[in-house]
Amino acid sequence: MLVAAPSLALQALLKSAARRVGLYDPAAGYSGLTPPARALFAAVASAARPLLLVAPTDRDVEQLTADTRYFLAATDGVSAADADRLALPFPSQEVDPYRGLLPHLDVASARARALLAMARGQARVIVTSAPFAMSPSSQVTVLAPACGEATAQEPVEALAVTLSN
Secondary structure, three states: OOOOOHHHHHHHHHHHHHHHHHOOOOOOOOOOOEEEEEEEHHHHHHOOEEEEEEEEHHHHHHHHHHHHHHHHHHOOOOOOHHHHHHHHOOOOOOOOOOOOOOOOOOHHHHHHHHHHHHHOOOOOOEEEEEHHHHHOOOOOHHHHHHHHHHOOOOHHHOOOOOOHH
């Protein structure tokens, strides 16, 4: 259940638990975390720098994004609307790029929203899927550099040029 305004006790409890298990250590590596634990780690680790979180399947992207938004709101005390802007899904196109089909409008919109938020430095967590990250047409390797190449005058145009190459 998503709480509209997490209590200060819950915020203190989550931060204390994250500190005890070492989630604030940027040099530590973690494996075998459950999906909610991954979301808590993403919320805590993204305070230092933006994070690309990879879900196992396309179906898991939305749930992991929702969990991350909850933990962002609970640990940082931000509103649900702000958490929605801080953690964004980057779904796979769900179509074969070699067949010339266009992705669904919702998918294209979510991808554009995530790219624009990254270009503006407003997103803390971007959630994508492993099938997208492993696909031969994947643009995961240009997501981070694309953010640095966009200028204030033409963020969308610069991203479009970078991602089309």
